[in-house]
Amino acid sequence: MSAQTPRGAKLYAEHCATCHGAQLEGQPDWQVADESGVLPAPPHDASGHTWHHDDAMLTDYIRRGGQAVLDDIGVPMTSGMPAFGEILTDGDIAAILGFIKSTWPDRIRAIQAERNGS
Numbered sequence: 001m002s003a004q005t006p007r008g009a010k011l012y013a014e015h016c017a018t019c020h021g022a023q024l025e026g027q028p029d030w031q032v033a034d035e036s037g038v039l040p041a042p043p044h045d046a047s048g049h050t051w052h053h054d055d056a057m058l059t060d061y062i063r064r065g066g067q068a069v070l071d072d073i074g075v076p077m078t079s080g081m082p083a084f085g086e087i088l089t090d091g092d093i094a095a096i097l098g099f100i101k102s103t104w105p106d107r108i109r110a111i112q113a114e115r116n117g118s
Contacts, residue, residue, distance in 0.1 A: 012099050025045060033078075036078070055116050059097070065079070065084075
């Protein structure tokens, strides 16, 4: 556990838990779009797909919001993820990601680290 993990946990509780769940569980039926085509907030635990992405993409998603990132990479989906770039610093985002990763099993942390080139 990093020295940043408690800070990340606090920031997660303040800025992320409302949508992604206090236990990182996400919203119910997170893989089924609502009537407007928006997918509910996914879990950040091992059952979700956060670990499928590298840190640069996750940071960008948090900083600029989901729709901006999806549009840039050509994914034809609608994201409800707001931008936090005016609220969270890069250090804050790194601390949140560190907290989330600290909850993953070793195998998943290793897979995600490979995506970062680690």
